[in-house]
Amino acid sequence: MSSKIYFNTRRFSPSKWLLGIGTRLHHRLAPTHAKRTASKLLLTPQRNQRDDHEPAGLVKQAVHTSEGLLMSYRLGQGPLWLLMHGWSGSASQFYPLMSHIAAQGFTAIAYDHPAHGQSAGNTGHLPRFVRAFDELATKLASEAGPLHGIIAHSMGGAVTLSSRQPGIDTLPLLLISPVLDYVPQLYGMVARSGYSIRLFDAVVKE
Structure with a gap:
């Protein structure tokens, strides 16, 4: 999943508006395919490509x-x-x-x-x-x-x-920048991205 979906904080952009229109139409016209596509997009993390030096004895x-x-x-x-x-x-x-x-x-x-x-x-x-x-x-x-x-x-x-x-x-727990109220925050981020919240809700429920 692209970080542009979850971490885009701009309030309005043409691409955001088009994303909303496109995903809503997709969900209405081809709901099964739309859910499959949304699942792939929203639930696929980016693999970390960092080449960190392994410590001795790892x-x-x-x-x-x-x-x-x-x-x-x-x-x-x-x-x-x-x-x-x-x-x-x-x-x-x-x-x-x-x-x-x-x-x-x-x-x-x-x-x-x-x-x-x-x-x-x-x-x-x-x-x-x-x-x-x-x-x-x-x-x-x-x-x-x-x-x-x-x-x-x-x-x-x-x-x-x-x-x-x-x-x-x-x-003892050390939580660094923890995500609290995870589900409401997740829905909020997807809504701010412009993505169809109804389509996202269908993916979550499935």
């Missing part, structure tokens, strides 16, 4: 979940801290912070959300991210011990706050 591991393979990245030894990136991000953006955490005597584990970084998938949305996180956290608890804290950026914060993972509400 261990990569693919983790099987119901949402596909998730690529995880582990550094250090000690109590476990989990790091989560936001929409169109990747775990690699946390490499410097992971090195710092590991140097303090902890284990830092980051992972790529579905359809992000080196994880599997083409589309992403909050319920998918939450399911993947809950399964990953359960597997980590059985293999490496319980989580001691979570650091999450942007949409990763929404995943943390939406999780049903037992005990997460008692952990």
Whole structure:
């Protein structure tokens, strides 16, 4: 999904007006095709192409979940801290912070959300991210011990706050630019882009 849809804050533009007209007509004339197209556009993150330098000792591991393979990245030894990136991000953006955490005597584990970084998938949305996180956290608890804290950026914060993972509400949380009231904000951003809100609502409900 292009960031121009979600992060365009201009109040009016000809392209925005045309986008609204076009998507409303598309939805009215070919609703099935319109929903399929909207899903591809609005739920497809941009793969992070950053070439971040991997810290020495970094261990990569693919983790099987119901949402596909998730690529995880582990550094250090000690109590476990989990790091989560936001929409169109990747775990690699946390490499410097992971090195710092590991140097303090902890284990830092980051992972790529579905359809992000080196994880599997083409589309992403909050319920998918939450399911993947809950399964990953359960597997980590059985293999490496319980989580001691979570650091999450942007949409990763929404995943943390939406999780049903037992005990997460008692952990130290560092939420960086968290997305709060996720659903109302999402609808607001799509509406400001000019995209048909009725079409977007149909995609969300499906």
